[in-house]
Amino acid sequence: MKSSTGDKILLSSIYTLLALLAFLSFYPFWNAAVISFNNGTDTMKGGITFWPRQFSLENYRVVFEDNRLINGFIISVLRTVIGTISSIAVTAIFAYGMSKSELIGRKPYMVLCVITMYFSGGLIPTFLLIRELHMFNTFWVMVIPGLISVWNMIIFRTFFKGIPAGLEESSKIDGCSNWGVLFRIILPLSGPVVATLALFTAVSHWNDWFTPSIYISDSTLMPIQTKLQQILNSNIMSEQMAQMDSAAQGRMNRMKAVTSKSLSMATMMVATLPILCVYPFVQKYFVKGVMVGSLKE
Template sequence: MVRLSFGDRVMVIMIYIFLVFLAFVTFYPFWNAAVISFNEGADTSLGGVTFWPREFTLENYKIVFNDDRIINGFYVSIMRTIIGTISSIITTAIFAYGMTKRELIGRKYYMIMCIVTMYFSGGLIPSFLLIRALGLMDSFWVFIIPSLVSVWNMIIFRTFFRGLPAGLEESAKIDGCGNWGVFFRIVLPLSGPVIATLSLFTAVNHWNDWFYPSIYINDENLMPIQTMLKQILNTNIVSDQIGNLDSAAQGQLQKMQTVTSKSLSMATMMVATVPIIMVYPFVQKYFVKGVLVGSLKE
């Protein structure tokens, strides 16, 4: 066992202190939001609710789960995440596999065009006009079709595919496999780590996106949970009503009000956040292997 010098031990202690501080700063906002979601709204408005609920209640969550709009938004988010992730990963992987073929005519030209789109976009107004022209307004497919191909994911896939032994593909073709057979029977099964990693990143993007639906969706039945959460956070009706009353009336109303817009917002945020967080432990082991192997081998 290597013995550390005094200076090294001081440095290790400082590193651990910094990491603990960083973990606390990162985790505390989420923990405080969870605490507020389990605390009575009137008591929360008095302040001082930090690490533990002072007046424990489940009323916030009862209101959330009794709201059909939130349940429907939750369902829309789940369907969007599942369908969007699967379709995007498959489409992007097929594109990347084609880009690995040296016999592909114009391969460098296609690659340059793809990279340009990573740095420059058409802008919000041209995108809106394009989506409207395609008839995707107020359609579930507006969540799926525009995000079918990710250039960044394609580059990672392509680099990973180049690192696979060429003999595998040659052997498969000798046995009678075509390009589709090689891709689905050989390449994809060997790409588990990079698929798991990029699938998680894609799923998180789909799940957390609130801006896209706020532009292209007007039908409440197609609103995902994140967009509804944004609307709830922007709507402080109860707080505005309290602010328009005198101090005596405010105190009386706060005593009567067990659920406020803030406590309800925190409960909705927990409902919208916890499901995607629960996915991380199942794919965490693929992070380093998937991303590093897919991005460093060239």
């Protein structure tokens, strides 16, 4: 069917609008990358747009030579891996039980779960609870409180209810236990949903700087996102330099080419790229997982 002039104008307008929106979404990230590769002193003059004006790797050299930032990066990786695996496992177990109509009290349990999606205990009561549980200033305060996501549980539960009951019954006839059915039959069939929810959970863990800033005071346990937030809030470069290790103090002269803004942009790139690299590997599951897990028959 041949397109009319009006259709061509409409399509051109739509493509132009989408291209503009894509540019507006991508440009801030690109500009941050450009600033991270630019000389810090020159960056303070302004006018850095699409390309570095004075190319420099000093910002990244400082980031990778600062033991505090490297330690924060390791903490972020550990938190994301452990937190994602444990959260998906516990949430899937909970959802599997909630998907069974024979579960006594299933509806009251569901009501209690939904209530937690809209109301929380508040920051101060939660802080007191964390302290009484002796999780304050520990690595596990970033993992255990977020083990179960009600939203993820609902998606898991909806998908599990769509799996034919005969498949589970035949597995039990062959001698498979409930645990075996879940981990050997149900979860392998739930690959797209698991991959999608794992991505959401991993991004949430990776980007979270607020939780460590409230419940952790030991700098060796802080993830790189919290350290980045501290850098962004620091207006005086000398304060950052005073906290560096003795080896970094010996590089003071070279640091003249680095400012708090350029350092924060380089740190942001280091903190952002790892999670971006994960997305291409789960992209094929993403749309399918969201659609399958959100439909109810």
